[in-house]
Amino acid sequence: MAYVATRGGERAIEQSERLYRAELGRIDAARVTAVRQTLPMLIDRVMGEASLYEPDLAALALAQSGGDLYEAVLLLRAWRTTQPRLGIAEPVEQEQLVTHRRISAAFKDIPGGQILGPSLDYSHRLLATGVLQGHPFEPRPVEPAATPAPARQPSLAAWQKAQGLVADPPRAEVAPDDIPDLTREPLLFPAARAHTLQSLARADTGGMLALGYSAMRGYGNAHPTVNELRLAEAELRVRHPRGTVFSAGRVKVSQAEVMAKGKSGLLELGFCATLGWNEVKVISGATLDLNAPGAAKGSPVEEEFFLYHTEPVEASGFCIHFKLPHYVTFQSSLDALRGARGAAAPIPEQAPEPEEVTA
Amino acid sequence: MTQLAAVPVPDAFEIRTNATFEALMLALSRPGSAHSLPAPGMAGLAETLLDRECQVFCDDPALAEICAGFGAALVPAARADHLFLSLDTPEGLALLEQAPVGSALYPDAGATVIASARLGAGQRLRLTGPGIETFTDIELGDLAPGLWPLRAARCRYPAGFDLFLICEGRVIGLPRSTTIEVL
Amino acid sequence: MTIATLTKPWQAFSYGFLDASAKRELRRKMLKAIAVPGCQMPYASREVPMARGWGTGGLQVTLTLLKPSSVVKVIDQGADDSVNAASIRSFLSKVSGAAETWDTLAATLIQSRHRIPEERLRADQVLVLQVPNPEPLRPVEPNMSVARQMHADADYGRLWLILYEQIVRSGRIMQGASYPALVNGRHVMTPSPIPRWDLPKLHMAQHLTFLSAGREKRLYAVPPFTRVEPLVFSDVPYKVEDHAALTCHRSGVAGYFMNEIPQDGGGSVFELSDSHLGIKAIRRRDGEDVALGATWYENGKMPR
Structure with a gap:
């Protein structure tokens, strides 16, 4: 009987990714633009968690991950890692x-x-179901204040x-480069x-x-x-x-x-x-x-x-890593468990003749 | 999904710093054994290790300028995490005396010290500790005589400093974990 | 001077993915890790294009070491074709041009999750173990600042105590994988979740081992010829998994760490956990000229 001569793992991960991406379909610049323009709050949230301010890249990350926020943040963080640091901005008061x-x-x-300012705080949270029946939700125009706030x-x-x-503790002045x-x-x-x-x-x-x-x-x-x-x-x-x-x-x-x-x-x-x-x-x-x-x-x-x-x-990442195989650690615990019970691991029946592997 | 270009090729800088680090890693993990550096001298170590996060003391102004070029801050010996010293003089030893050794709480705060020495001639030393199966005898020259007692006094494991000694194009490492017996 | 002089031509990724400054930080911390064996060194731990907990710590160490002439082997639970091992290996070769191998003997750099290969590693090989939790004291002290102080004081009494309590309750030490070990007589480390079977392979080994936890941002090392002693009581000897007498149902090889495969109708069969050793044994049985390296265990026993 052959062992695992096929590279099963490599094919499996390739096809698994394809299956996921098949659902998302083709990603083009228009989709990225649409994500950026229609979901600014989501873009903001992702940019904050990624600590990378780039709305186009954030929209791309969301499009590429199909809206899985943790995946999107990881994509952006990993991209950020590769970027050179050109300068450090001046502090903002x-x-x-x-x-x-x-x-x-x-x-x-x-x-x-x-x-x-802009807020939904006092809006009535009524779902605009009319949109689904062909009546677009047109926001009403903002009426500017007589005297704009400074x-x-x-x-x-x-x-x-x-x-x-x-x-008011004394302020420690730190040069931007030394933060x-x-x-x-x-x-x-x-x-x-x-x-x-x-x-x-x-x-x-x-x-x-x-x-x-x-x-x-x-x-x-x-x-x-x-x-x-x-x-x-x-x-x-x-x-x-x-x-x-x-x-x-x-x-x-x-x-x-x-x-x-x-x-x-x-x-x-x-x-x-x-x-x-x-x-x-x-x-x-x-x-x-x-x-x-x-x-x-x-x-x-x-x-x-x-x-x-x-x-x-x-x-x-740690949460999803529990999907990875842990059978070695489990085997080790199982051994301790059986040892404690005083029962040795069962020996399979009809085991083939052992072959020494000591070169 | 991510399209990467054809097979990536390291540039000269990457090749040099990768090889320098490999020599340093092997030298430190096998104390007393000499390893070839891609280029003689200390500047190669600076470009391999130093960055704007580093605090450097360097008693050679030309080398100090090189270190600063990598973004490292030039600081007094007592605050440096990397020190490039001339250990063949009492002045050099006095500076080494100030090198941070970290603490049991923060052993990583112990400095990396880089100096020139002559390998294969001079004081005979017997090394034992991690990286050495039984013991290794080496000879080191061009070092001030007080160095080994000073090291023994300052390196109270796990606190201590780690020493790289450069002889032209070769390096040996003496981590704080090595016990050195002057023969 | 202009902004342009401060930057460099745009390139998608640096060689080996990590940029020069990330590599320098890793190098500095790897040297400190060698200098104080078994002591956890904090590092910034860059984000890499893989999820945290999936080998990002090992990946950063490996990426720092890689060069075009490297030959990399990546295993997960002992298997080269495990999905995440395949993913990591293809990433490593893609960003570095390094060659891939499944053969422990051919590798210069081995990144592993949860196993150390059965064939003895040589002085010219580096082992990188992925570490989920670098803190052996976590079961007795989840707070990292307190645990740091305990390491500083070599205060391992509470760790001994839980092992002792296990003996009292269960008649034996119940620790499975990740068996804590005293390194160079000073720092207790977790060897990552390798089985107890693998821990003695780190003691006075020929090769250098790095252990790196990307999520927890700690790395540590076991240099060659370093004492790695499992925490045991003088009257209760260290016990590896009871696998010495098991035989691989595929290759017929016996005397190594095995995966247990439950069978319909009860009972189990076993197969070699070190999958490529199994493949080589089968090929050799089938008449191919395949080199098997010397193994740490001989006839199911670790010679001392």
Whole structure:
């Protein structure tokens, strides 16, 4: 009897991939454009988790994976790995953000004003089934305000600091080149602040929500109040080799500050920001950040716990790896189990004559 | 799905750094055994290992400039993760004295130290430890006499520094795990 | 100077997929791993075009070492034609131009999940083991910062305790694969989920082994001629799987680690887990001139 002379594994994986792709059909530029134009929130979510701001590539990744978000994020992360680093952008201050939406739950009104901006928050969640019966859903035109809100808004936390409500620790000035980079260094604990924020920025939206929600329900000490939530565009300012700083374009960003009264008698802030517009993620992330100081080991609001467990590529990859064969490990456990029972592994009947393989 | 180009071919830089690393890896995993580098000298080690994440001390200004060219920060010896030293002088030993050795908690913070030496002539040493089946005797020259006691005092396993000694186009490795007996 | 001088011509992928800076980081950490055998070295762990948990740690080490003259073998559970092994092997050759092999003797670089080949590895070969969980202390301490401190203090008492409790409860140590081992008398490591059968192959071996966990971002090494001692009690000797007397129903070979194949109507047959050793044995039985290497185990026993 021949052993496995055929390369069964190679054929199987090839055909398995073809089967999946047959369902998706041909992918062309038009499909990618359609994905990009019709699903901006999904594109934002994927770009944030991939930590790669490129709507066309994000749309391509979604088209190529058929909308499997974890696959799409992995495609983008793996592509990102291969790209050279040309420069490091200048830091962006909150006051410089071109702000589309900015709300605070802490005060009725705030310096600069509450700006509702684009949101489904107060929409009635009625499915527009008419679309399926041939009546397209035409959005009604936006009526511009008599006086448009200023594009740039002050930071509420700056006002609170000036009032002595929020601690204002001395700022450590770090040159952009010296900011620790999570994608080039391992995450160790206690984590560098930059690593924490980077890790939150690329965390899995659903995972962050689950753990953030657990904190909101009481598995964290601090009950969050949204101090400021922003959806904005940030200018990407880079330094030309000759020294001039210029704008290379804008990226959509979201950020949330949540706060609670701390033991010190001051307000304490939790912060999270990410690429793209993703409110659930930044509010959850900021809540975890707020609850992290002093959290017990193994609690969902402990930094090590939530940063490790909300990493989308690691978590999803490990989850699906359990599909891989584990029969060697199982065989090893089975042996211990049988040994403990005092029963030796059964010897097959009619075994062929043994042949020595010792060269 | 992903279309990759025809068979990829490494460029000269890739070939050189790959071969340099292979020599370093073999040298460190078999302490005392000499391995050929694709090019003599230390610059090849710098291009193989150093990047903008590295903190380097280099007592040779020309080499320091090369290291900085790879993005490495030039720092005092006490903060360096890679040190290029002249260990044939008391000054070199004084710098080595400052090299970070990491800790039991962070053994990876122990520095990599690179120096020139003469292989095959000089002080006789007996090496034992991982990578060596029983023991290896080697001779090393052009090194200041206090080096081995200094190493023994500083390398408290698993803390310590790891040493590469270069003799023209050859390298030997002496990881902190090696016990060195001066014969 | 212009932006163009800072960059380089666009290319789809670097040689060996990883770019120069990723390789440099891997090289630095691989050297530290050799210098402190069995000690987990953290690394950034780049994303590669495979899912985490599917060998991305092993892949990064292998990609760092690859060159066009490399000959790579990839196995999963001992088999070269296992789906994920086939996928990894074809990726490796595609991005490097390295040759592929199934033959342990022909390989310069072997990436494996859960097995060490039965044929003895030589000094000129490097073994890369994929590691799902690099932390042997995880069963007693899931928090990595606390576990790090325990390694620093060589505080392995709780690990000994669970092994002791197993003896008390079950009359034997119940640890299956991933049997913890003390390396160079200092650090306890998990050898990855290789069976107990394979662990003695790492002790005072000729070859260099890297163990790399991409998802958990840790890599460690067992250099040649390094002591790798399973944690055992002096009165309860280390016990490998009871496979010495089993015979492969396909090749007729006996004395190696086997896969058990349950049969209709009860009972099992066994086949060699090291699939290519089986293929070679069959070919040789059929009269082909096939070289079988010296194996670690002889007649089901590991000579000491």
